[in-house]
Amino acid sequence: MKMPKLPRLVCFAFLLSSSIPPGFAQDAPRNLVKNVGAVGRHLDGKTAMRAVAFMQNYWRHAGNQDFNLCMDYFATALRAGGFAAADSFFRLSVRDTLLPQARAWQPFDAELRLVAPIDSLLHSLAQAKMSLCVNSHATPLPGASMELVFIDSIEIAPQSLRGKAAYTHQPPASVFERAVKLGEAAGIVSSYLPDYNQPAEHPSSISMSSIPYIDSPSVFAFKISYGSQVLLDSLMRQGKVEVHASVLAQFTPKIVREVSVEIVGQQKPEEIIVLIAHVDEPGANDNASGCGALLEMALTLRRLIASGELPRPARTLNFMWVEEIATVRRWQKSTPRVFDKIKAALVLDMVGEDVVKTGGSFLIEKTPDPSAIWTRPPDEHTEWGQGDVAEADLRGSFLNDLFYAACEARARQMQLPWLIKTNPFEGGSDHVPFVHNGIPAILAWHFTDVYYHTSNDDIDKVSASEMANVAVSVAATALFLANCSETDAVETVRLLSKRAAWRIANETQNNLRSNDSSENRRILQAWLKWYEEAFDSVASLNLGAGGKALAAEIRRAQEGLNRLAKER
Template sequence: MRKNLFFILLFLFSITSAFAQYTPFYQYTLLAPEVMDEIIGESSGETAINHVFEMVGYQRNRPASEYGSAYFREGKYVLDKLNEYGIAGAEIERFDGGKTWDGIKGELWEVEPGKIKLADYKDIALSLAEGSKPTDVTAELVWVEEGLKSDFEGLDVKGKIVVTSATVSRVHNTAIEKGALGVVAFGSSRELTAPLAIPASGIRGENATFGFYLTPREGYKLRDRLIHGEKIKVHAVVESQMLPYDLQVPTCVIPGSDPDAGEVILSAHIFEGYTKQGANDNVSGGAAILEVARIINQLVADGRIPQPKRSIRFIWVPEFSGTIPWVSAHADIMEQTLCNINLDMVGLHLKSNNSFFSLMRTTFGNPHYINDVMENYFVYMGEANREILANRSNKRIANQIIAPSGTDDAFYYQIEQHYGSSDHEVFNNWTTHVPGVMLITWPDMYYHTSQDTPDKLDATQMKRAAVIAAAGAYNIASADEEMAGSIATTSFSYGSKRMGIELGRALDELKYTDAESFETTCKKVKVYLEATCKNELATLQSVTELATDSKILATQLETLSASTKQLFEANSVVLDNQIELTASKLGLEVPSYKLTKLEKEASEFIPVPSEKIKVGAFRVEGAVRNLPKAIQEKYPYTNIASTTELCALINGKNSALDIKKMLDTQHKEVSDLQSVLNYCGLLKEAGLLN
């Protein structure tokens, strides 16, 4: 049997290798070439990047007239464009936002020994720290280095304004406790690459006074003067107010032909607070999905592509703060939603920033074919837009997709493990369980700074982002029985590659084990194969929703699932053989892998979510922090790699032991099994588990 499995492994590896990467002369997409040609041809990088210029041409003082029941500039622009494009159901939904800080004026002048303006809110909006309160003071500056408590020792800062190379937020509270009036800062994590960039920062609390930011270049000049003993006095003036505001969510839908077939949702944030107004990190994703909405709507209206079976919905949100109430208010839509495609920062010129356009996959808690559909278009964009050496005597670049005013760079991309910190997390949360992926350019040396401006973007990158998002969304929205089968085989192909990667990881970790850690390492690396296989099987089954009554698809999925299990068994043969060789080298016996008492208990405990898990109740698991101290002490937990992922893995099927294995496979940190059980105990005490 072991010999047969070895040959199965060789056979499957030869097949999956062919599918896992493109040959030099053959690039393909799930959508038919004629549909892709229409999407590529209709897409406009110039239109997308012009949206950015219109919404955030520069960072400015947002006028008070935009708050309250009025429209924020960005949201009104999106709504006007949707109406111009004739897209159905265009509206702005509103949710209560409470009150927010609004800057009016902020000036910092040196008045002794010279008369020099150091900072002005009108020049650079981020030069005034968000949360600064009204003030009008003249005071001496004092240098406090990084603003650590030890840096204040022996310094008299009472009635003075401190200057620091750290951030305003880090130094402010300590400075005020010591009697300082306010803070001038020039801290930046990217001062060598972006010496003129001011980071977005703020101050909070009842004791908040004011803070000004200088660029690192100007900050170091001021520091040197103070270090050399120069007495400098400044005049600081701040005018600000707190204003009520609404959370505004522009939205529209391209209706599908079958109202009961479900939806695909594209999301992007156009606000991240209302002071920071970045081009890449704030509105590039929103500009891209606005172009996606135009592309698909136009192509369908012209009859150039068929109306999709499923609806495609678009939402432009305040990051997290708007997504959470919108999802919560639309539980009915969430029940019908197949998946979410979230575009965060997508327009950066990749080459000049050493950046990649990355697809952040879902976790094992949300296994879904959306990962593989989107990967298909990422890979196509990468392969079709680079010069391939093997093709040098023929067509060197298969299908160059560029904007007329953009670069003609290759497409630098990565398919990466899940990362949160954007709106797809609201969809992925266990209260909603709508699988969501994120598209993002990273790294970005300018994000969250005053230099996140439209000149850093590339029209070609905006076009490519729009093409990928439009193709992925339309692919799923229009999928029939035959396309569902193609998606399933694509998931199997990419899944086989992922299983091979985990085998390679397991074999490599095994190389570095010693006699003391041998048994633990063996158990750990075998888990990598087991957990990954479970995730791939669940991913294949997720395709069922595209053709629920199809016997053909059901049979196809049975075959692919059986092949996945065979591949797991074949990989296990290879790993077990290496374990035997390693045991022999170390003079040890192969471990028995018998479950411990705790593991047996965990394998028999299958947590089931309760009715209290309502759609949109984002981070409801935070309720465990409000449990009585006695209960928390009864169920102590440490070393859980991610409680968010732990909760997402609670589906009424996974045992507590399964959950630990899946956590360990996805994270560097090993989760403690007793802690996993204890955390489930806390969730049950909070009424979140049956």
């Protein structure tokens, strides 16, 4: 959905989602707040913005030439920043993975031109990367002219579209079976744009789409803007319309390049905090912003740790530039023992929106808690929609409240009008395989803005300061998790305890608005159980010896939660 734009503020303020109690940052662990300040003094988003400027020129389909070229950009920048394959502490890894059953798609040039009844360029790859659909085949040189047939209101007979282009207002993949396999169309032209992209208000936007991959016949598909749809619809009402399509693209064996750097832990190097961003997708915000922010984080932390301004981490920090979701799944399958040592994952996906221009807001998608199943005020889902979460899958965790506290601390320190919101777990990004394997993971993102997955997702909609805010918050949280002493852990339990009290009070109010007493009890019990487990989860972070103080604090927190529940 489109979020309201931030007002211009002339005095200090930060804006909080109604799903978080005010003053939450005042209860944040002291070293978490300290990390926010230490990293924030040296991270301004400029390095991230340079990465966005580079990446936005390339159609990054996993394993293609553009994707691997962007991976090389990060590897080069990381080497220049002091990471090396031979370094036992600041370690760089570049790996190519051949996926023999898959194909990488690389577009080079494409153009869709109206040739009758008028001659006019509709769209080109050079002007809008999203105008050519993923898995489009090359056309014979110099392209082909053909009649455009509107198929949404006709019955398609076998071979009836041979030598023609099928025109639709639907997603191209949804008509592929009818138009190509049945009608044998040479190509598809689609004007589909989701409602949240507001086509009438943004008539130049073209949304990203794909068609199924087939070896033969060679088929292309173009996406057009709402403005072009209006033109074509008008012309087709008057008579026959012809277009000329030319596509230069190729399919190659899929060799996915992956780049990662580690800042190896001193005390427990086998335990890992993952920071991750996917390189695939062609947009500036999606996800050049996440990749750029991750780069600036890695370089900043390496510099501060090497200079002694920050301590060496006890646990390993692993920064990863990957193929979305698939890389993490391959990692889990290939080295499950290593994967099982991951303490938490922090995912950066679409972190750079200039919210004044896009109308969006920064979101923290939580590792699954009961709001993913019972979404009651003030929690709400985005337009992505509810994820697939069962009650048995819920595991209480320290991560949601801790990361929110880091973001709020950043807002306080910078006196920022930063809108920080949360949403229940939904899925769709790199946090999914971590969560499905029992590892707490949050997604730092922005959604939905009117430019999401469109040709207007350009660098002019990306904000260096927004990337810096997210990057500082993520880096500070990762450092805290990597160096969590017993004192840190005790303070984390206290933070969770106050958050739990707020949640129970909030759910009690929700119960007063509902007549289903049985369901109300079930929801309240789910939250009680989730926070009891969240308290317990903090014990796994403690790097200190003994742990008696922490055990006592966890016991007090759980007893206090139970007393509070009985009062309700």
